[in-house]
Amino acid sequence: DSGVTQTPKHLITATGQRVTLRCSPRSGDLSVYWYQQSLDQGLQFLIQYYNGEERAKGNILERFSAQQFPDLHSELNLSSLELGDSALYFCASSVGYSFSYNEQFFGPGTRLTVL
Amino acid sequence: AQKITQTQPGMFVQEKEAVTLDCTYDTSDPSYGLFWYKQPSSGEMIFLIYQGSYDQQNATEGRYSLNFQKARKSANLVISASQLGDSAMYFCAMRDNTDKLIFGTGTRLQVFP
Numbered sequence: 001d002s003g004v005t006q007t008p009k010h011l012i013t014a015t016g017q018r019v020t021l022r023c024s025p026r027s028g029d030l031s032v033y034w035y036q037q038s039l040d041q042g043l044q045f046l047i048q049y050y051n052g053e054e055r056a057k058g059n060i061l062e063r064f065s066a067q068q069f070p071d072l073h074s075e076l077n078l079s080s081l082e083l084g085d086s087a088l089y090f091c092a093s094s095v096g097y098s099f100s101y102n103e104q105f106f107g108p109g110t111r112l113t114v115l
Numbered sequence: 116a117q118k119i120t121q122t123q124p125g126m127f128v129q130e131k132e133a134v135t136l137d138c139t140y141d142t143s144d145p146s147y148g149l150f151w152y153k154q155p156s157s158g159e160m161i162f163l164i165y166q167g168s169y170d171q172q173n174a175t176e177g178r179y180s181l182n183f184q185k186a187r188k189s190a191n192l193v194i195s196a197s198q199l200g201d202s203a204m205y206f207c208a209m210r211d212n213t214d215k216l217i218f219g220t221g222t223r224l225q226v227f228p
Contacts, residue, residue, distance in 0.1 A: 002159075033215065043206065043218035056213040088158060094214075102148070104216060106160035 003027065004093050004107035012113045018079040021110045025072055025093030031055070032074040033094070033104060034066055038087035049074055050096070081114045088112075117142045117211050121219035128197045128226055135182070136192040136222045138207030144168075148210040149190040151181065154221070155203040163205075166190055197226045 003026035034046040045058035049068035068074045092104040118141040128134035151163040166174045174181040182191040208216040
């Protein structure tokens with residue numbers, strides 16, 4: 001158990017819908033990262049937050065957005081869902097950023113299926 | 116651009132034997148970190164081992180060791196004394212200067228009795 005929690009574990013929805021994925025980082029971790037794992041794109045970084053502020057952005061679609069709240073939990077919002085958004089979405093957390101050793105601890109993931 | 120390459124889509128190894136999973140990387144940053152993660156069929160990502168670009172010695176964690184050859188830009192994972200429970204996908208990743216992880220395509224390892 002990494003200490004990172006993600007809910008829900010599974011999500012099945014229809015095209016055009018909007019969903020929210022939730023992540024609680026490990027106690028004491030200030031950074032939260034979101035990754036998408038799909039069959040065709042592999043594991044891709046989406047976005048990072050550090051202590052409530054967006055710090056880095058990757059290949060995140062405009063239909064997707066995220067935020068980190070004052071209690072440090074984070075939510076990833078996916079809207080106007082398409083079949084291609086079906087994937088495993090991981091949240092990871094770390095103590096900070098740009099330390100010489102900054103291990104990212106991964107949550108169990110949320111498997112999203114868009115029908 | 117930073118990139119991680121894993122050229123072995125699948126590997127087989129007999130139980131109790133050692134196996135090496137290949138990883139090469141490309142970066143122009145002098146400071147970076149290299150990670151290996153294991154992803155069993157259940158889906159979670161399990162951290163295995165880390166190597167920093169300035170580390171003088173190869174990292175080791177139990178049965179896992181990282182063969183770090185900086186000049187060749189390779190960071191191969193060596194698993195000694197393979198066990199059936201080692202069957203999984205293995206991902207090599209690099210932490211770039213913005214702190215995000217860049218992953219390779221993974222290697223599926225199958226351990227047979």
